[in-house]
Amino acid sequence: MSNRPPSPPPRLPGYEYEQMLGSGGFADVFLYRQARPQRRVAIKVLLSNVLDESVRRQFDAEANVMAQMSTHPSIVTIHQAEVSDDHRPYIVMEYCPRPNYGMRFRKERITVAEALRVGVQIAGSVETAHRAGILHRDIKPANILVTDYSRPALTDFGISIATAKGHDVEDSQGMSIPWSPPEFFADPPRADVRSDVFSLAATVYSLLAGKTPFERRGQRNTASDLIHRIAAEPLEPLDRPDVPPELNRVLSIAMAKDPSGRYDTALAFGRGLQQVELALSLPVTQMDVLDDRGTPAAHSTDDDEMDMHTRIRKVATVDPDSGTTAHGGRRRLDPFDGVAPALGPASSAGSAPASSASSSPGESTQLRPAGAPVSSGPSPLAPPGARQEVEEKPRTPAWPFVALAGVVIVVIGVGATLGVRYFVAPEDQERESISINTPDDPVEPPGKPTDIAVETVAPAKGGGVTARARVEWAYPPDFEDGDHFRVHWKDMPENYEKFDAWHDVFGRNSKVLEVPPGISTPCVEVVTVDDNGGASAAGEACLESG
Known part of the structure; x- marks a missing residue:
């Protein structure tokens, strides 16, 4: 993340500039609308004052690497890489509008x-x-x-x-x-x-x-x-x-x-x-x-x-x-x-496997359906005439006895259950249920900060030094020991993560923040956080330009 002011967007044939998306150490990213075919694209542009040849080679290498990889569904697609009329290399990329x-x-x-x-x-x-x-x-x-x-x-x-x-x-x-x-x-x-x-x-x-x-x-x-x-x-x-x-x-x-x-x-x-x-x-x-x-x-x-x-x-x-x-x-x-x-x-058994484990090339495992017979022929341990003797001897079918025994068991079981229920067991009482995977009762969130004010305390200077602003707010009525505040600049564009990041504030109700460059009226959000991690609704205020 760079503290320098953003560079002006270049004029690119076939593209219409819309807005800035973010900035880095050696390049800025802008949102353009491509004329043919019509679509919105993100264009990463190398700064004009970057004279280091290794940085330029690295920029070209990035374009080549991403183009090689961009057919993958989880790698950002590269559409084009060129040099602008003011001699700045740029890469035309897929625009991903959702927050990263x-x-x-x-x-x-x-x-x-x-x-x-x-x-x-x-x-x-x-x-x-x-x-x-x-x-x-x-x-x-x-x-x-x-x-x-x-x-x-x-x-x-x-x-x-x-x-x-x-x-x-x-x-x-x-x-x-x-x-x-x-x-x-x-x-x-x-x-x-x-x-x-x-x-x-x-x-x-x-x-x-x-x-x-x-x-x-x-x-x-x-x-x-x-x-x-x-x-x-x-x-x-x-x-x-x-x-x-x-x-x-x-x-x-x-x-x-x-x-x-x-x-x-x-x-x-x-x-x-x-x-x-x-x-x-x-x-x-x-x-x-x-x-x-x-x-x-x-x-x-x-x-x-x-x-x-x-x-x-x-x-x-x-x-x-x-x-x-x-x-x-x-x-x-x-x-x-x-x-x-x-x-x-x-x-x-379900632990993650090592990537280096492998099986021998010639090994295989034969699978059979459950209940399938292991062998369809006679046992090699049986005497030659044993199978014929068994087959010739008539057998009494066993299924009538099995069925009769099952009916008797069922009748006895049902009778015993009814007898215990009506003559021995006490009347059923409603049992306390146990909640499984149900959320806890909602906890009342802490009160949000009030009377939020933002004012500039140090102007921007040359050499990439950004302005600074003090954010102050009033304690909510229900503020308790163990509670603290969190504050950040809201709705920052891409590559402004440094300014978008939340800052924890303990024991006081003010915070000095670097002002994001290139944004006319930046706004801050402040929330109260209790000791259980619950956060209040956000209060906000904006820093007026000038």
Whole structure:
């Protein structure tokens, strides 16, 4: 996120400018309307003052990578890449109008079902990129856009690199610290496909937690604090009551400190999320993977159950099973038991499989319908004449006796039940029912802040220093010890996540915020949050220009 003022939109033949969508360190994103064919598109434009040739090469590489990947249903589509009349390179992309997950995860409670669905679908796009030899290196909620059809779409391959160069990373510039794995901050930095697995898992965690994985509410969360926690502190389990232990285990494996303890591939992580969907009796999300390598993937007997839920072109694929193998039904060892202990017999069978497990090429298992005869011929252990002797001896049919015994048992059982009911048992009393999966009684939300005012306390300066404004409000009448406030700029455009992010305010009723550049009348929202996490309705006020 950049604090600089946005650049002017370029004049592009065949496109009509509509509005700005957001800005980054080296580029701005604008909304245009394309004349032929008519549609709205997002156009990412490199800044005119960027003279660094490596940045320009990186911008061109992003266009090529996204164009190569954009046929995937969960990767943003690239339409065109050109250079404007004022010599600024630009990329014409699919416009995703719905709020991205970077804007949503701090504002609203995202369901477990939606987080799992997004995780599985993006895992397919990340696996596709890996099979094409590309590491994304910047997977985070803000880089998951949402299409018109509510489909998540991965974008911003601006700092992606070839998988073969993962041990030749110059630095961590451009990476987003809250979702980065420990190896990004090593000396020297390094990256491989398991680094993207960590970032994707951290993204799913953020969607469910409403905060980044190593952020601590009420504590200091500077970049150095986050880097220390990522490298040294354990991942806190999600404490939502609707998050099952299976999901916490999958996330803890994917975010292991040591890359060797994680899932080997994004595909394996996606399969782990699919297993959680199964455990919760949710529809299993389809995972799409495009494989251009022309060689079959490892066939795992642990993956047979989900074959219908994974589409991998040009390879034969398999899906997670209950943990048995083709070797006679023995349960295979859990490869992640040292990272995240298994949850017990009931859940270990459904634990996420290792991506490296595979069956021998020549093995097969013959299946028979239940109740089918094992053999239609005589037993090899029986004497030659035994079968004929049995067949010639007449037998008395047994079914009349079985039927008579059944009738007698039924009559005795019914008589005994009626006798106990009328002569022995006391009159039935209404039993207290137990509510299962029913919500708790609604709790009255706290009162919202009042008398909200916004005023500028420091004007913008040169060198990219933005203006600052103080937001003040009055305590609601029912404010209690343990309550606090949250404040942010509302309705920010794309790539303004820094200004859109909520700020927690403890022990006071004011907050100084950076003013978002390029917006004439920005407005703030303030809510009261009680100690149970319940939030009030939002109060708002706007900063008048001038």
